[in-house]
Amino acid sequence: MQVLPVEILQIICDVMPLPSLGNFRRTCRAAGAIGEKPLVESLHVMFSYKSFQNLLNISHHASLRRYVTSIFYEVRFLEEVEFSEFKSNVLEIEEPGGRLTEGDQEAIANAWKAYKPALDTQMHMKRTNYDFAVLAQALPRFPILKKIEMSSEYGCPSETMTKAFETTMAIPGLMMDGGEISDDEETGTRSLGSLLLAAANMPAPLETLSAHRIHWSFFNPSPIDLHFGAFIYLRHVDLVLEPDYDDWSEQDAVKARHMELGKALRSAKGLETLRLTFDDADTVPKAVLLQRQMNVPVVWERIAEGMTWPCLHTLELTVATTSEAGISDFLKRHSKTLKVIKWHNMWLAGSALGWNRIFRRMKKHMKLTAVEFGGIWGGDSSSSAEPKLLKMEDEVGSRVAASIVRGRKSRNKFRAVEGPVVRVDSPLQPVVDDAAAA
Numbered sequence: 065m066q067v068l069p070v071e072i073l074q075i076i077c078d079v080m081p082l083p084s085l086g087n088f089r090r091t092c093r094a095a096g097a098i099g100e101k102p103l104v105e106s107l108h109v110m111f112s113y114k115s116f117q118n119l120l121n122i123s124h125h126a127s128l129r130r131y132v133t134s135i136f137y138e139v140r141f142l143e144e145v146e147f148s149e150f151k152s153n154v155l156e157i158e159e160p161g162g163r164l165t166e167g168d169q170e171a172i173a174n175a176w177k178a179y180k181p182a183l184d185t186q187m188h189m190k191r192t193n194y195d196f197a198v199l200a201q202a203l204p205r206f207p208i209l210k211k212i213e214m215s216s217e218y219g220c221p222s223e224t225m226t227k228a229f230e231t232t233m234a235i236p237g238l239m240m241d242g243g244e245i246s247d248d249e250e251t252g253t254r255s256l257g258s259l260l261l262a263a264a265n266m267p268a269p270l271e272t273l274s275a276h277r278i279h280w281s282f283f284n285p286s287p288i289d290l291h292f293g294a295f296i297y298l299r300h301v302d303l304v305l306e307p308d309y310d311d312w313s314e315q316d317a318v319k320a321r322h323m324e325l326g327k328a329l330r331s332a333k334g335l336e337t338l339r340l341t342f343d344d345a346d347t348v349p350k351a352v353l354l355q356r357q358m359n360v361p362v363v364w365e366r367i368a369e370g371m372t373w374p375c376l377h378t379l380e381l382t383v384a385t386t387s388e389a390g391i392s393d394f395l396k397r398h399s400k401t402l403k404v405i406k407w408h409n410m411w412l413a414g415s416a417l418g419w420n421r422i423f424r425r426m427k428k429h430m431k432l433t434a435v436e437f438g439g440i441w442g443g444d445s446s447s448s449a450e451p452k453l454l455k456m457e458d459e460v461g462s463r464v465a466a467s468i469v470r471g472r473k474s475r476n477k478f479r480a481v482e483g484p485v486v487r488v489d490s491p492l493q494p495v496v497d498d499a500a501a502a
Contacts, residue, residue, distance in 0.1 A: 065092065065095060070098060073095075074102075077098055077099045077101075080099075080102070085099050085102060086099075086103070097127075100131055103128070104129075104131050105132065105133050106135075107119065107134070108136050108138065108224050109136065109138070110137075110138050110140070110224075110225050111139055111140065111186060111255075112182070112185075112229075113189065114228075115228070119135075119198060119199075119202050120198055120201060120202055122202075123201065123202035123203075123205035123206060124205065129205050129206055129207070130207060132206040132208070132209055133211060134209070134210065134211035134213065134272075135203075135209065135211070135212050135213070136213040136215070137212070137213065137214045137259060138214075138215050138224075139215065139216040139251055139252060139255040140216065140225065140239045140251075141186055141190070141251070142182060142183045142186055142238060142239065143183075144183060144187070147176055150172075150175075150179060150234055150238065151172055153234050153237040154172050154175060154237075171233070172233070174231075175231065175232050178231040178232050179233075179238075182232065195258050196258035196261065199258055199259060200258075200262040202262075203262045203263055203265065203266050204265040204266055204267060206266070206267075207267050207268060209268065210268065210270065210271040210272060211270075211271065211272035211273075211274075212263060212270060212274070213273075213274040214252065214255060214256050214259060214274070214275045214276070214278075215276050216251045216252035216255065216277060216278070217277055220236045220239075221236065225239075252275065252277055252278035252279065253278050253279050253281055253282045256278050256282060257282065260273075260293075261294075263294045269296070271297065271298060271299045271300065272298070272299065272300040272301075273298055273300070273301050273302070273303075274300075274301075274303075275302070275303050275304065276302075276304040277304040277305060277306055277341075278303070278304070278305055278306065279305070279306045280305055280306065280307075280308050280318065280321045281321070283321040283322075283324040283325045283328070284317075284321060284324070285320050285321070285323075285324050295328045295331045296332060296333070297332070298332040298334075298335060299332075299334055299335060299336045300336060300337040301332065301335065301338050301339065302339040303325075303339070303340055304341040305325075305340075305341070305342055307342065307355070307358075307359050307383075308321075308359055308360055315360045318360040319366065322367060326367035326368060326371075329367060329368070330368075330371050333373070334373075334374075334375055335373045335376055336373075336376060336377055336378070337378040338373075338378065338379055338380070339378075339380040340367075340380070340381055341382040341383065342382065343355060343359070343383035343409070344383075345382050345383070345438070347440060349453055352409065352440045352442060352453070353451065355383070356411070356442075356451070361385040361411065362385060363386065363413070364381065364385065364390060364391060365387060368394060369390075371394075372397045372398065374401065375401060376398055376401050376402060377401055377402060377404060378402075378403065378404040378405075379398075379402060379405050379406075380407070381406075381407050381408070381410065382407075382408045382409055382439075383408070383409045384407075384411070385410075385411040386411070387412065387413045387414055388412060388418035388421060388422060392421075392422060392425055395422075395425065395426060395430065396429065399429050399430050402430060402432065403431075403432055403433045403434070404432065404433060404434045404435075405426075405432060405435050405436070406435075406436040407436070407437055408436075408437070408438045409438075409439035409440055410439075411441065411442045411443065412441075412443035413443075414444055415443060415444055416442060416443025416444065416451075416452040416453075417443075419441065419443065419454065423464060423467075423468060426468050427467060427468045427470075430471075431471060432468060432469055433469065434469065435466075435468045435469050436461070437456040437461035437462075437464055437465050438456055438457055438461050439457065440453055440454070440456070440457075441453070441454040441455075
């Protein structure tokens, strides 16, 4: 501490694991001051009493609160189960196919003693909207907080959360998925609302919002713009929304949600990066056509009609529907600012051959630095009512993207793709040309 410059010690702290950083800060007063920033710069918050109390304590700390720049809120809840189900879940994870010893029985009993109070506490916190109460107090106390991330994704919890609940032994199997449609009020939808309402009182405007994943009901039209005040100053938006399955009978309500999302995004005049995911990127042709039958398509024009973001440089879309005229007009309005385009599983309302004309316009009129196409694309047939599919995976998408990036200089050396468009004899037939000739 007496020999190394402060700058070197700060670099060491930046790469030090948090437990070691905590020990380092306890060695002396100078070490405590040097390790403050990397300790709290990015906070990981979970739906637990201890985690919320830690957030409150940091927000009240005169020094620590000055360094918080981002908050990652992992929203997952323990599942309400009886002891027998809890025991079977532990056995499936810890001892698949094995026999229980006396020590195992005691370990499971102790784990249940840790699980049940944690479950009861979470249920009480949900009933009392405890998360919003804490966030509303804490967020306005962070003077340079710029970024908020929320995750209620499928799959196993993060390593941080698993460690936080490790005494229960059953976290991976007994954490509810955050995107469940039947449970949207208790997962991502409500939690994102709490975050945005609390962020409305932040001293510095929120610049980055990432939410994976929320149900479309979050964007139900309301008589008051409850959440959109936090969108005004956003520069980077990354949203993953749960598809509206089996909602064709309520398509007017679903379309209204799409328009409400557009209303929120249009309020962000300074938007620079926009990433929107409306379904899973990994899919097969049969699944693409099934989704078209089950879901009301998310139409890009419904979200961005007539909108120009003067600073937009990155646009990433996954599972979106557009029209040739609509997307062409949008690209024309943003031809001077857009530099990065990443599209996956796109659908063209109209002849699928329109994609070729769109690619040619991108190549001729835009100066893109990065283009990425992937997944299964589609469109209508020019000669029949049956859809046609494009396979924009592997070499096809990358070659089309490369030709667009090269731009005007090489547009005569590389012709737009004609080969990938094929006829699908049945709405469920997974026939996709590999477009090797392209």
